Amino acid sequence: MTVASEPIQSVTASESAEHCARALRAHPAVADACAEPDGSRLRAWFVPDRGRGRVPARGACTLVDENGVEYGGALVDVSYDGVRVRCADAPPEVGAVVQMVIESEVLGGIDGRLGRVRWRRGHETGVAFEGNFDDAHGLVRFVQAFIDAACGASSESPALSPQLRARCEVACTVDLGSAGACAGRTVDLSASGLQVELALVPTVDWRDQKLVVQLAIPGAPPLRGSVVRQAGNRLALSLAPDDVAARFLTELVAASVRDTAVARTTLLAWLRAQGVNTPVSLHAVESIPRDAQGMVDARALPRT
Numbered sequence: 001m002t003v004a005s006e007p008i009q010s011v012t013a014s015e016s017a018e019h020c021a022r023a024l025r026a027h028p029a030v031a032d033a034c035a036e037p038d039g040s041r042l043r044a045w046f047v048p049d050r051g052r053g054r055v056p057a058r059g060a061c062t063l064v065d066e067n068g069v070e071y072g073g074a075l076v077d078v079s080y081d082g083v084r085v086r087c088a089d090a091p092p093e094v095g096a097v098v099q100m101v102i103e104s105e106v107l108g109g110i111d112g113r114l115g116r117v118r119w120r121r122g123h124e125t126g127v128a129f130e131g132n133f134d135d136a137h138g139l140v141r142f143v144q145a146f147i148d149a150a151c152g153a154s155s156e157s158p159a160l161s162p163q164l165r166a167r168c169e170v171a172c173t174v175d176l177g178s179a180g181a182c183a184g185r186t187v188d189l190s191a192s193g194l195q196v197e198l199a200l201v202p203t204v205d206w207r208d209q210k211l212v213v214q215l216a217i218p219g220a221p222p223l224r225g226s227v228v229r230q231a232g233n234r235l236a237l238s239l240a241p242d243d244v245a246a247r248f249l250t251e252l253v254a255a256s257v258r259d260t261a262v263a264r265t266t267l268l269a270w271l272r273a274q275g276v277n278t279p280v281s282l283h284a285v286e287s288i289p290r291d292a293q294g295m296v297d298a299r300a301l302p303r304t
Helices: 013-026 136-150 243-254 261-273
Strands: 030-038 041-048 060-065 073-078 082-087 097-104 109-121 124-129 171-175 181-189 193-198 210-215 223-231 234-239 280-284
Touching: 013 030, 013 041, 013 261, 060 082, 073 136, 082 097, 082 109, 171 193, 193 223, 210 234, 223 243, 234 243, 261 280
Parallel strands: 041 280
Antiparallel strands: 030 041, 060 073, 060 097, 073 082, 082 124, 097 109, 109 124, 171 181, 171 210, 181 193, 193 234, 210 223, 223 234
16 A cells, blocks of 8 residues: 655755744844855855843943043943943944943942944944953953852852853863863853863763863863863863963953854854754854845845
8 A cells, every 4th residue: 555645845945044044043142144045055144243241231331432422321231342331312323432431339430441332223332342451351350240240149150150151162172081081062161161061971070170171273272170060961160260271262252253263163063953954154244234124135245
């Protein structure tokens, strides 16, 4: 007897592109994205923004432009890239260089530094740091103050609060001493701690033990730290103070979703996990051009 079977539904190129765009927009480090068919491949554009280590923040923030005009407002969140501010009135124009006068109990006073307006939506605006921290550690201390405050009510250490960290996935190897080396990947990463997902479930309790993590990035310094939590195949480590490692990690976290080899590797792995099997070429952009109806204006997308 012949059993009738349902016809196999083929996925069109446009449906595959839409699936790719939805998967990218779902990544915690992507603010917006779009994709289109490109022969046997997909071409995708993404805006690196949302979730890049943003930490909820409280405090007054006044933006002062180059003409001395003040825009009063309040902090919404901070990250290794800059701050998001909700202004009382319309914020400064995109591209404007401003001084950020931040007054917060978290900082113990007033902090002033330069920034550049990257985007504005309604009364909210994103202001990127202009690199005028004394060094990478000054940036870490600034963000860390808000992370500590946000985690203050939790029994977990800041290193174990993934919702407050940039989700930077990087392949790595963990030296388990006499048990040998084990492959894995970082799940959450910061200058003070990280979580690693191992390829195997360890049979030894590594809590309070010191381990070395080597990221699969040429020139990356070894990361030395103590295991503060172990659950299944995941280890959370608090990193030992190390100037070289802290500087490297600060730069890595800040750049984890920019158009770099690390960004492409991270996002392409994410797409494969979301079932996007078509080869994809990725391009980072400042914004996705859209028309008055909110539809992507494909003609305005960069093609180089």
